[in-house]
Amino acid sequence: MEKTSRDPAMTDVARLAGVSHQTVSRVLNNHPNVREQTRLRVQAAIKELDYRPNRAARALVTGKTQLIGVVAQNSTLYGPASLLSAFEEAAGQAGFAVSVGRVKVLDRGSIAAAVERHRDQRVAGIVVIAPTSSAADALADVPAGVPLVTVDGDPDRPTPLVTVDQARGAFEATMHLLKAGHETVWHVSGPADWFDAAGRVEGWRQALDTASAEVPPVVAADWSAASGYRAGQMLARMPEVTAVFCSNDHLALGVLRAMSERGRSVPRDVSVVGFDDVPEAAYFIPPLTTVRPDFAAVARETLGLLLEQVSDGETTRPQRTIAPMLVSRESVAPPPK
Amino acid sequence: MEKTSRDPAMTDVARLAGVSHQTVSRVLNNHPNVREQTRLRVQAAIKELDYRPNRAARALVTGKTQLIGVVAQNSTLYGPASLLSAFEEAAGQAGFAVSVGRVKVLDRGSIAAAVERHRDQRVAGIVVIAPTSSAADALADVPAGVPLVTVDGDPDRPTPLVTVDQARGAFEATMHLLKAGHETVWHVSGPADWFDAAGRVEGWRQALDTASAEVPPVVAADWSAASGYRAGQMLARMPEVTAVFCSNDHLALGVLRAMSERGRSVPRDVSVVGFDDVPEAAYFIPPLTTVRPDFAAVARETLGLLLEQVSDGETTRPQRTIAPMLVSRESVAPPPK
């Protein structure tokens, strides 16, 4: 009767290498005081047994896990999804596992519950993707002492925060259009309760102010192509509209379509700029000039900020913004004569 | 000098309730042999101390974690992203945390590495979202003994697998078009190395066979709207094309646009059906008739199959397919006279 023998433990490695288990532990944790020869023997034994340290045992004695909890909305929007994916990659490379707690709606109760689930797991730290004010409000409920970083959250709160510099991206996009010769730039905005959308409105307005251009009314939409299309139908009817900055690429797609349907050629008659640089943006007709946020950088900074809190308990400068990049394609041209 | 006292442990609860720590353990694990009165005392103590069991300690002694590892491609495609999100929710409700290992490309090496990372974490089981043959191949490297379920993988392999019944969805979509009176149905297909795409081609062909309709050549594309648009440009030029089944909604979007550009009205001149029911599909112009996979059901089945393996070691019937649902909107009509 062969019982499947249990996974090898540190003592098994120690026995094979002819040392004590403590020496194995020292090799594993790169302690300096181990003779080179001994280290090699131990490493050979580890490889031979396909030994892997038991994280539970380590966590038990150190009191720390190698787990990071992320709270994110259960959505497939490009921005948040990319962010999450980038963060998982960054954390993975740093040797941390990521446990994702999805939330249907970003309200206090749901977020608090997700945070509790993570605390139950004794995560080392928590990241909350909190792009709306209701989500940011919910963070007030998180007990102090838990390392916490907010991504895409409210820039006006003192909590540790990493965010794309929405205003700067919008500023550059708008400036790009103004420099092409347009007298002013219209804006199709995302939902007002999203910080991303608010920041982009702000950057757009600043650019117009800087250039002393007239500030047209904001055209409000949500993030969808459908709402961009509706906004576009309106704008297409107004001959004075020659340049439009859209709060994301899907809105821009809707605008492109509306323009094309009314026979206004992009970029000959109207120039359009988006935000996000979704993978399809280069295949729109025409290929879309847009602003690309560096999600990988956001992820790296977030992780850095979190690990700083985990080890030091505190952070020196708890806010980071990541400058996005304008990607110039073919949807921008000088205005018609 | 106040040192922040450590989290309460089981013994603290036991002391407060006036019982042994073992009794606390029994209460926590719902053992039957505990007097009601004792149970209440213990529960009160747990609440008072805000005690939460230490998972590391439990994992150490039981040898099992409450963690499930998922390997998924680092993509933002609607299908895989939805699946992942649904699975995280299902697992969360069953008390499992989900650790996601993202992979850039679905090749043997990357998948093997991701699986190894999960094994290091001693996950209870692993789910691999393996929609292409290269991904399915990589599973050969996974050592036996690790509970493993494949989602969206190769239906022709014997590994435990849960998948949407692509062929059936495609069959119904095609039948829907034939019943509307179309003589035959054209198909714009996803990439050939995706099982999803292959299954949908098969279902489409079966439906045509069943109705003894002519089988036109498959129009090959990838999953993008851009490629759908190119396919659509071709189809729009052919007057005999009155019905098109697209392998996903984005392709359908491209086709819709191409048709509209060439003045062929949908659904009056041409009927179009998609697959996936992306959130925007109802806002396409016209609102798109499509096939909705039940991602939540896939997630539930996957979890069930995995937990069955975890507890029993084996599974009886290791393959499950989930029937999708046709969602009828406004992009289908009888063919023009």
Place this chain on the structure above:
DNA sequence: CGACCTGGTGTTATCGCTAACATCACCGGC
């Protein structure tokens, strides 16, 4: 009415690791 079960509880060993201390050989300096 003593043997035996059984429900409720406590005691002890154990999981696999790290931290802290113990040990021991070897070194240089006065």
Place this chain on the structure above:
DNA sequence: GCCGGTGATGTTAGCGATAACACCAGGTCG
């Protein structure tokens, strides 16, 4: 040539839970 320092290693004691067994009271049964 004895002393303290230092580098390499071993020994021991937990971390916080579960499992296995021990124990004890009270009821059942022959």
